[in-house]
Amino acid sequence: MVKAIVGANWGDEGKGKITDMLAQDSDIIIRFQGGANAGHTIINNYGKFALHTLPSGIFYDHTTSIVGNGVALNIPVFFDELNEVISKGVPKPKILISDRAQIVMPYHILFDQYEEERLGGKSFGSTKSGIAPFYSDKYAKIGFQVSELFEDEAELREKIERVLVQKNVLLEHLYHKPLIDADELYNTLMEYKGMVAPYVCNVSLYLDQAMKEGKNILLEGQLGTLKDPDHGIYPMVTSSSTLAAYGAIGAGIPPYEIKKVVTVCKAYSSAVGAGAFVSEIFGDEAEELRVRGGDGGEFGATTGRPRRMGWFDCVASKYGCRLQGTTDVAFTVVDVLGYLDEIPVCTGYEIDGKVTTEFPVTTQLEKAKPVLTVLPGWKCDIRGIRKYEDLPENCRNYIEFIEKEIGYPITMISNGPGRDDIIYRGFEK
Numbered sequence: 001m002v003k004a005i006v007g008a009n010w011g012d013e014g015k016g017k018i019t020d021m022l023a024q025d026s027d028i029i030i031r032f033q034g035g036a037n038a039g040h041t042i043i044n045n046y047g048k049f050a051l052h053t054l055p056s057g058i059f060y061d062h063t064t065s066i067v068g069n070g071v072a073l074n075i076p077v078f079f080d081e082l083n084e085v086i087s088k089g090v091p092k093p094k095i096l097i098s099d100r101a102q103i104v105m106p107y108h109i110l111f112d113q114y115e116e117e118r119l120g121g122k123s124f125g126s127t128k129s130g131i132a133p134f135y136s137d138k139y140a141k142i143g144f145q146v147s148e149l150f151e152d153e154a155e156l157r158e159k160i161e162r163v164l165v166q167k168n169v170l171l172e173h174l175y176h177k178p179l180i181d182a183d184e185l186y187n188t189l190m191e192y193k194g195m196v197a198p199y200v201c202n203v204s205l206y207l208d209q210a211m212k213e214g215k216n217i218l219l220e221g222q223l224g225t226l227k228d229p230d231h232g233i234y235p236m237v238t239s240s241s242t243l244a245a246y247g248a249i250g251a252g253i254p255p256y257e258i259k260k261v262v263t264v265c266k267a268y269s270s271a272v273g274a275g276a277f278v279s280e281i282f283g284d285e286a287e288e289l290r291v292r293g294g295d296g297g298e299f300g301a302t303t304g305r306p307r308r309m310g311w312f313d314c315v316a317s318k319y320g321c322r323l324q325g326t327t328d329v330a331f332t333v334v335d336v337l338g339y340l341d342e343i344p345v346c347t348g349y350e351i352d353g354k355v356t357t358e359f360p361v362t363t364q365l366e367k368a369k370p371v372l373t374v375l376p377g378w379k380c381d382i383r384g385i386r387k388y389e390d391l392p393e394n395c396r397n398y399i400e401f402i403e404k405e406i407g408y409p410i411t412m413i414s415n416g417p418g419r420d421d422i423i424y425r426g427f428e429k
């Protein structure tokens with residue numbers, strides 16, 4: 001069976017923890033989009049890890065971890081991460097890399113930096129990992145697939161030269177930066193070839209066989225619905241689709257094979273980068289939630305930058321779950337809210353004097369003001385609880401209130417960062 005694990009919001013919902021947890025009963029874990037621009041933090045018996053490109057299933061010896069064709073593959077970053085994980089005592093994971101995955105080129109990273117510099121105050125708040133230039137080139141049909149590293153030398157050199165004509169014009173005239181040398185780039189690609197060679201695979205064929213054998217497969221998403229280029233808060237979005245539907249494309253499987261969509265929602269909101277964030281809070285209130293949040297504060301796993309904080313947003317989450325095609329909600333980081341006397345929840349948006357519970361397009365979103373409903377807190381530590389009935393009544397009320405507002409079943413409640421900090425509430429493995 002294929003399950004997708006995706007985010008309902010702006011990312012950082014705790015997908016890594018849920019993937020690591022569900023990987024226990026899975027055979028294959030695939031990353032299907034995004035790149036090294038965002039991170040998943042995972043805490044397990046080997047320690048604490050911030051993964052960027054490695055799938056979150058690498059901590060078991062029974063799993064195969066796959067980089068799907070939809071991923072932006074930064075080869076040196078990928079292998080640095082792999083070596084770091086191994087150096088911390090994790091057994092060498094079984095890894096496959098799609099022959100159709102495209103490569104983040106050194107110039108993608110440069111262009112990302114140069115463009116943010118050029119835009120100054122109007123920048124997108126990019127992590128400067130080269131993701132936007134990478135996907136632009138992919139769809140402009142000048143990207144490099146992993147398989148091309150193994151083809152004819154003359155053809156590869158010819159393509160490099162062709163692409164560099166365009167890149168060097170921009171470097172010289174738009175950014176006023178040093179030009180790229182074709183031979184140097186070819187040599188870099190040959191280094192990349194040596195690194196990926198043992199792992200390259202026809203992934204869609206491999207998965208076809210695995211599905212015929214009844215294997216359990218997880219598709220691991222990065223970021224969340226609101227960062228999707230089509231359905232998110234465009235243009236403050238990422239450059240590849242964050243939706244479960246794209247899992248079929250970014251892994252190379254039929255869409256109807258995805259039987260479960262586990263959408264991860266955090267019990268409060270956080271966001272990185274610019275863009276409308278209706279339930280955002282500020283000042284001391286935000287700082288306290290930021291410091292207490294996650295497993296050691298809400299700070300970016302890739303950049304370390306402080307995340308913007310807010311109350312749970314039912315409007316955004318209902319929409320986020322709908323676009324994902326949610327079958328199950330995993331409701332995470334509930335333990336963090338135990339310090340609050342009262343917990344505001346955003347239940348509507350007021351736009352031009354009218355209240356709506358439907359998430360609007362970006363131009364309307366910028367005008368939206370939050371309508372808050374305040375629920376009583378539970379004022380205690382809920383970590384360690386394993387049965388739903390054992391949660392304090394106000395905590396259950398908070399969960400059930402949100403479940404009703406978003407309209408999708410919360411079948412898992414995460415009350416701590418560890419693998420076993422989970423309360424099942426009707427989730428069928």
Ligand code: GDP
Pocket residue numbers: 007011012013014015016017038039040041042043223293294295296301332333334335336414415416417418421
């Ligand atoms: P992802 O990108 O969706 O995987 O999310 P991140 O890893 O960026 O952020 C989630 C953070 O919350 C991580 O630091 C996790 O260790 C932590 N986390 C996940 N679930 C829980 C939970 O239930 N309770 C607490 N306290 N922390 C959690």
